[in-house]
Amino acid sequence: xxxxxxxxxPAPQIWPQVWTGRAHNRxxxxxxxxxxxxxxxxxxxxxxxxxxxxLAPLVMSVVGCVAVGLLVLFGTVAFTHVRVTVDREGLYVxxxxxxxxxxxxxxxxxxxxxxxxxxxxxxxxxxGYRWRPEMGTAVVVRRGPGVxxxxxxxxxxxxxxxxxxxxxxxxxxxxxxxSRAG
Numbered sequence: 001x002x003x004x005x006x007x008x009x010p011a012p013q014i015w016p017q018v019w020t021g022r023a024h025n026r027x028x029x030x031x032x033x034x035x036x037x038x039x040x041x042x043x044x045x046x047x048x049x050x051x052x053x054x055l056a057p058l059v060m061s062v063v064g065c066v067a068v069g070l071l072v073l074f075g076t077v078a079f080t081h082v083r084v085t086v087d088r089e090g091l092y093v094x095x096x097x098x099x100x101x102x103x104x105x106x107x108x109x110x111x112x113x114x115x116x117x118x119x120x121x122x123x124x125x126x127x128g129y130r131w132r133p134e135m136g137t138a139v140v141v142r143r144g145p146g147v148x149x150x151x152x153x154x155x156x157x158x159x160x161x162x163x164x165x166x167x168x169x170x171x172x173x174x175x176x177x178x179s180r181a182g
Contacts, residue, residue: 017087019086019087021161023081023141023144023160024141028076028079035068035072038072039065039073042063043062045065046062077096077097078101079139079141080096082094082095082141084147084161084167086170086174089106090105091104091110091167095129095141109151110152110175111150113148115147115164115165115168116158119140119160121140124138124158127140136157137156137157138157140158145160145161145165146158146164147159147168
């Protein structure tokens with residue numbers, strides 16, 4: 001005769017093969033618009049600029065406006081959103097529409113994964129890919145919860161993402177599986 005399963009035993013947690021999350025910052029489109037306006041000004045100067053003060057000042061103005069416009073435009077569009085993926089192999093971070101900058105952290109290098117209830121751009125010195133000697137490296141696209149990884153080398157990596165609790169749970173689950181299997 002076989003025993004019936006006990007009703008008070010917890011059901012095993014079923015994890016998806018891949019956890020994905022995103023975070024958005026629509027405010028980044030404002031500086032991107034300013035960068036596009038700066039580029040437009042440079043183009044306008046090139047096409048219809050006054051040639052009364054000589055060619056060198058005009059060329060410097062056009063190149064300056066276009067260069068600053070491109071830097072601001074692409075520097076801000078890269079951080080309008082972030083996509084984070086966790087699977088059995090590692091944590092992957094891709095920023096912006098073209099996925100650059102990107103970061104891959106193998107899970108066998110992760111010592112711990114924790115939830116940061118509030119990651120603030122003010123703490124990190126702004127939005128974007130940040131590094132602070134006392135805090136480590138971070139990808140900050142908005143204010144809110146994030147994932148903090150402590151790597152075996154002692155480095156710390158932080159990323160803001162929606163459902164950071166789910167990301168931490170998935171990382172812990174995969175790290176736990178890796179340590180039992182190895």
